[in-house]
Amino acid sequence: MSEAACIEAQQRGAGGVSATADPGGVPFAELTPERLRQRRTSIKWTRFPDDVLPLYVAEMDYELAPAIKRALIERVEASDTGYLDGPGPLAAAFAGFAEDRFAWAVPEHRVHLATDVATGVVEALRVARPNGGRLALATPCYPGFFEMLEEVPFETVQLPLISADGSDFRLDLAGIAAAFATEPGIDAFILCNPHNPHGTVHSEEELAELARLAARHDVFVVSDEIHAPLTHPGTTFTPFAPLAAAAGALSVTTTSASKGWNLAGAKCSVIVAADDRADALLRGLPPETTTRASILGLHAGVAAFAESRDWLDRAIALVRANEARLHELVAERLPGVRLIRPRAGYLAWLDFTGSGLGPGPAGRILAEARVALNDGAAFGVGGAGHARINLACAPDTLERAIDRIAGILPGSGAEA
Incomplete structure (x- = not known):
């Protein structure tokens, strides 16, 4: 067979x-x-x-999950299409999903809203590294990163993935360490976790080493974990935030229900602070980061994480x-x-x-x-x-x- x-x-x-x-x-x-x-x-x-x-x-x-369809219809029938002022029930729904699927205990007060993951990445970079600098990312990677980085004052440094056999592509931790340590260094790093386009799920050991390197060299890490809900059976997904917090690295996670449940057009994502230091930075996000998110997307996300x-x-x-x-x-x-x-x-x-x-x-x-x-x-x-x-x-x-x-x-x- x-x-x-x-x-x-x-x-x-x-x-x-x-x-x-x-x-x-x-x-x-x-x-x-x-x-x-x-x-x-x-x-x-x-x-x-x-x-x-x-x-x-x-x-x-695929068609939308039935619970998501119901949630959207209910909000429209209630004429509930106004502005948002915070994550509300989405924080609890995401935290419940993260605990269930990834054994990640997410304090709800560290969950913030953004229109989508791209917005979350850009706005997080703006508050954490307002003067810009040099930003590294492992390539090949999601093309949208290059487009969104045009909005912020960063020089982009590409650090190619490595593979011993041409089939299993991993982070080049030695190359990352050298880039972080060599003048003029790196100010921020975008982690694609799991990696797009390869579908690589980084190991806990790899991510822990990245967190240690980031802490040692004061590199701000934005972990894009939008594909994490779609981790295949038999593979363990490791969130970066707990490892960053343990190592003392400054980090936030950007994610959404948009990939797992096909909600890209619903326009609502979350930015999760790894620790209180990162949370203090996110509390400096412009109010529009929240109000530009969609209330329909928020309720669709709740139905996705909690019911679907x-x-x-x-x-x-x-x-x-x-x-x-x-x-x-x-x-x-x-x-x-x-x-x-x-x-x-x-x-x-x-x-x-x-x-x-x-x-x-x-x-x-x-x-x-x-x-x-x-x-x-x-x-x-x-x-x-x-x-x-x-x-x-x-x-x-x-x-x-x-x-x-x-x-x-x-x-x-x-x-x-």
């Missing part, structure tokens, strides 16, 4: 939904790209022509089955392509450097195969020749995309 089939069997044995339906039981026949394009108006479905399969932006094809954990587990199971099937398809259909297997999230990193498609494979795949992937070059140093693919879709959608890509690869045999 294939790995994908084994995972599907495990889903059924655990009472999960069938591989023919999404986490809420909506048949995948209702969630084809053709039908979704008629119903949805987000960037995923409007940026490209109708003949393109969109597997790029981090948005699920089973839905999340089923979503992860479906993504894992798609990832296992992608692993098989790459081996069978895509000569010269390597899949970097994720341990969290629904995004996967594909190495096309040996495929014959050149340094910009995503562009050729869009033009010739009519499949939209994320261009690896946008992810910084180490990203050229790679592409990111979205796995939160119907299995048939993924299969169709791989069929199309196989058809343009030299040596695939598809042209025969």
